[in-house]
Amino acid sequence: DSGVTQTPKHLITATGQRVTLRCSPRSGDLSVYWYQQSLDQGLQFLIQYYNGEERAKGNILERFSAQQFPDLHSELNLSSLELGDSALYFCASSTTGGNEKLFFGSGTQLSVL
Amino acid sequence: SQQGEEDPQALSIQEGENATMNCSYKTSINNLQWYRQNSGRGLVHLILIRSNEREKHSGRLRVTLDTSKKSSSLLITASRAADTASYFCATVNSGAGSYQLTFGKGTKLSVIP
Numbered sequence: 001d002s003g004v005t006q007t008p009k010h011l012i013t014a015t016g017q018r019v020t021l022r023c024s025p026r027s028g029d030l031s032v033y034w035y036q037q038s039l040d041q042g043l044q045f046l047i048q049y050y051n052g053e054e055r056a057k058g059n060i061l062e063r064f065s066a067q068q069f070p071d072l073h074s075e076l077n078l079s080s081l082e083l084g085d086s087a088l089y090f091c092a093s094s095t096t097g098g099n100e101k102l103f104f105g106s107g108t109q110l111s112v113l
Numbered sequence: 114s115q116q117g118e119e120d121p122q123a124l125s126i127q128e129g130e131n132a133t134m135n136c137s138y139k140t141s142i143n144n145l146q147w148y149r150q151n152s153g154r155g156l157v158h159l160i161l162i163r164s165n166e167r168e169k170h171s172g173r174l175r176v177t178l179d180t181s182k183k184s185s186s187l188l189i190t191a192s193r194a195a196d197t198a199s200y201f202c203a204t205v206n207s208g209a210g211s212y213q214l215t216f217g218k219g220t221k222l223s224v225i226p
Contacts (some may be wrong), residue, residue, distance in 0.1 A: 002155060033214070043156075043201065043216035056213050090155060098212055099143045099205050104155035 003027065006091050006105035014113055018079040021108045023091030025072055031055070031097030032074040034066055037107075038087040049074055050097040081112045117145075117202040117217030125223040132189040134220040136202030137182075143205045145178055145185050146214070150199045159187075159200075194226045 003026035013019055025032050034046040036059075045058035049068035060066075063081075068074045078085060088109050092102040120135045136145070144163045148156040162169045162178045162185065169176045175188040189196055199219040205212060 002157070004155075031212075035216075042218040045213055045215060048212065058213060088153070092156075101146060101158040101161055102156075102214060104157070106155045107153075109153075
């Protein structure tokens with residue numbers, strides 16, 4: 001168990017809908033990362049937060065947004081969903097948000113029908 | 114976009130044999146990390162090697178890094194059926210106060226009992 005908690009584990013929704021994925025980092029970790037994993041694109045970095053502030057942005061679509069709250073949990077909001085958004089979404093955390101290893105949650109499997 | 118590219122994409126060996134996976138990358142790095150992913154689960158950190166290190170060991174794992182060739186290799190000795198998983202290299206790029214860990218597409222290792 002990595003200590004990173006993601007909910008829900010599975011999500012099935014329809015095109016055009018909006019969903020929220022939730023992540024609780026390991027106790028003491030200040031930085032949260034979101035990744036998207038699909039068969040064709042592999043693991044894509046979406047966004048990183050450190051202590052509530054956005055620190056780095058990757059291939060995150062404008063339809064997607066995220067935030068990190070004062071209690072350090074993070075949410076990833078996906079809106080106007082398309083079939084191609086179906087993927088496994090991972091949250092990871094690290095202590096300082098620097099050059100260190102990441103601890104991954106078990107992911108949320110999103111299926112857009 | 115992928116920074117690291119693993120080779121081979123898939124590898125099948127007998128239990129007890131050694132498994133070698135390679136990773137090539139394109140830009141200067143701070144460190145290179147290897148992660149393991151069991152089917153559909155979260156990634157687990159295996160080992161981190163810094164840009165000024167050439168070789169690192171952890172149990173049955175041996176990682177080498179050649180920054181002149183922009184490549185790394187992961188050797189798993191005396192493989193076990195439980196080593197069956199996908200293995201990813203990930204690089205941290207230098208720059209601008211941000212920390213972005215970029216993953217390759219992975220090598221799928223099958224260890225046959």
